[in-house]
Amino acid sequence: MSQSSQSQQSQQSQQVRAPAVAGLFYPAEPARLRADVEAMLAAARRADDGGTAPAALIVPHAGYVYSGPTAALAWARAGARRGQVRRVVMLGPAHRVGVRALALPGCRAMDTPLGPVEVEVPAQIEExxxxxxxxxxxxxxxAEHSLEVQLPFLTAVLPGASVVPLAVGWVAPDRAAEAIRPFLGRPDTLVVVSSDLSHYLPLAEARRVDEATIERILALRADIDHEEACGATGVNALLLAAGERGLVPRLLGSATSADTIGSPDRVVGYAAVAFYEE
Structure with a gap:
């Protein structure tokens, strides 16, 4: 590495990424955000059947008014690993800026209204x-939201855990799976893939498409396309790695934006899926 590259990396390592969508996708005011997150988690826990702790999750990433309750179903289940998990390896799609790789933010922490989350770059990711x-x-x-919107849930459910935030660009799922395999099933690590499902279809069609997508996820079929899930690369990567490890997926819940305040003419689909050791 050149001296200038080392200097740039050193400067970046001292930075804290500021929230980009606080006040848009979720409340910017800390007390309100904490109350909203805790209320969604409490509702999710009431619906929880007390299953075992997951090794990995698929979680939606829209504004909380739309997908927050579905996301909470997944994060509430992660609470079974509180005090055990010290890092969350998180993959989410890069919506705004293209990249032919998995991208790290180059900062030491990602800030939220509930406080900063430490960024970790483990040796496996350095390799x-x-x-x-x-x-x-x-x-x-x-300006990316797919990872940011997960952080308030992470801080509430797994306080003190660091995040390995990987924005997924144009890479093949089997390559993206290389960032998942070293951590899947580790007692100190949770893998989270951030993804919504179909986008802007009429409600009946969206439900049909999403049901088919969920069926394939539960069958560990790593053939989801980006019309079916905006985070398809990360989803497929997780399905490949989960299949290799023998994990069992379970649907925790699904919804669309029309279930809250969205129009039924153009909806976005959401699902929460947990993956368990047999």
Whole structure:
């Protein structure tokens, strides 16, 4: 690494990424945000059947008014690993800035209205960076919401856990799975893939498409496309890795934006899925 690259990386490592969608996708005011997150988690826990702790989750990432209750179903289940998990490896799609890799934000923490979450770059991810699969791209993360919206839930459910935030660009699912395999099933690590389902279809069609997508996820079929899930690459990567490890997926809940305040003419679909050791 050149001296200038080392200097740039050192400067980036001291930065804290500011929230980009606080006040848009979720409340910016800390007390209100905490109350909303805790209320959604409480409702999710009431619906929880007390299943075992998951090794991985698929969680939606829209505004909380739309997908928050569905996201809470997944994060509430992660609460069974509170005090055990010290890092969350998180993959979410890069919606705004293209990149032909998995992108790290190049910061030491990602801030939220509930406080900062430490960013960790484990040795396994450093190895993937040396191979060119992982890059440091603050611009990819600057306005990206797919990972950010998960952080208030993470701080509420797994306080003190660090995050390995990987924005997924144009890479093949089997390559993205290389960032999941080293951590899947580790007692100190939770893997989270952030993804919504179909986008902007009429309600009846959206439900039909989403039901078919969920059926394939539960069958560990890693053939989801980006019309069916905006985070398809991360979802497929997790399905590949989960199949190799023998994990069992379980649907925790699904919904659409029309279930809250969205129009039934153009809806977005959501699902919460947990993956368990047999």
């Amino acid at each position: 993937l960076a040396a191979a060119g699969l992982v890059v440091t791209r603050p611009d990819v993360h600057a």
